[in-house]
Amino acid sequence: MLTNIIIQAAERATGVTMDYLRFIAQHSRSGFWKFLRFMPLARYRRKLPPDLWHAARIVATQVDDCGTCVQVTVNLALKDGIPASLLQALAHRKDEKLPPNVRDTVMLVRAALTGDESTATPLREALVRQHGEEGLAELALAVASARVFPTTKKVLGLAKSCSIVEVDVPQG
Template identity: 35%
Template sequence: MIRYLFNRMLLSLKQRYHYDVQYQQDILTADLGAFLKFMGFQAMSSHSGNLPAGPLYATRLRAIIRDDCGPCTQLVVNMALEARLDPDMVRAIIHRDLERLPEEIALVVNFTDLVLAHDPEADDLREKIQARWGQRGLIAIGFAIGSCRVYPALKYTLGYGKACSSVIVTTTSVVPIN
């Protein structure tokens, strides 16, 4: 019965975001305990702290682009649009077009990319992040960076990371810039 309920939840996710949930269904079928742990991880990945939607999705997009080649990025794009981010801003985040982004979004895009590259220049930007959103905001960014990387790793491990594609922002096809 519990597997049935979880599968219904996954099918709802699939329908809402047009996202292939087969890898999650496979986990559910093979190992309920592993699936329950995966669901616990979902709580971490949905944490937003005190970050507004713009900086939160800028972080999530830049992090997912680093490890994904389409489907997971499309999911985050769809979620960002659902959170009412401007499509032009989403495209600018994907293209890393800092001149077209508000200052706080460009800050988060730069910081996320530097963190992902293990670049010590992230230290200077970390102070700006903390000054703007405090330690709670920094933690939310850290959770977003870390959690966005898990999904592609899990999909590739299970054999579902082979479908590379561009992403669609409203009606425009966009190729992510890593």
Template identity: 45%
Template sequence: MIRALASKRLDAAERELGESHDYMRHILNTSLRAFLRFAKIFPISDYRRGLPADAYHVARIVAARDEDCGTCVQVEVNLGVRDNVAPEILQAVIDRRPDQLPANLQIVYEFVGALVGKTGNDEELRQAIRRDYGEEGLVELALAIGASRFLPSVKRTLGYGKACSLVEVRLPEHR
């Protein structure tokens, strides 16, 4: 019964986000216990209370892009579209054109890039994040970045993240 309910929820998520969740089905079908533990990431992954939607989604896209070459990034873009982030902001992030972002979002983009690239030049950017969004905003960014990297890693580990795909700013069609 729990598997059936979880499977229906995965079907709904695929329709909403426009991408396959086969790797999650793999976990569900292999071990219900593992799936129930795995599912605990979702309340963390979508936690956003004070951070503006555009900053939140810029961070998630940049973080996911470092771990994935397509479908997980597309899900992140689709979530941004769903949360009414301006298409030109999403497109600038996809195109790796931070110069086309407003200054506060350039900082988010560069901060996440410094973190995932382990460049060591993140402290000044972290201070700018604190200035713009406060300590709570920094915490929300930390959760968004961590979760956005976790899911593609699980997917790739299970062998479901093999093909690269073109990422587009589009609203997934409801099936």
């Protein structure tokens, strides 16, 4: 069945099981196909550098998830060439190990998601100066779309256990 092929491909691409997609496919076939139409938005990036885009998605996912969805974002970032050392710092919230531009993006996302406008505003303005309004729009879409996955899993009751995110750092 086509839905199984799609789900298995997603599992290979992300490195984790996609039980929530199986649930949706089984119980709402039309919902499954509509959910797949959301995926291009979740992958959309044109203006922001890959390290900032992936950092924003990891941080946004950390707010709503304690493991599996963060692992997916980390795995996809590794496939996109983001250095494992940067991903380890992000996954384990070691902001002091982040380059300044990534640290500022991380702080902006956290501040925006907690409603801390006094912190978010100058960071947002700095991001716009560096990457333009389009970069800010991409950041907003990256953050919002990253949160869809853990939210979906939580509502379905499929986000019950925590897992530790592991990032392998290549030797040498």
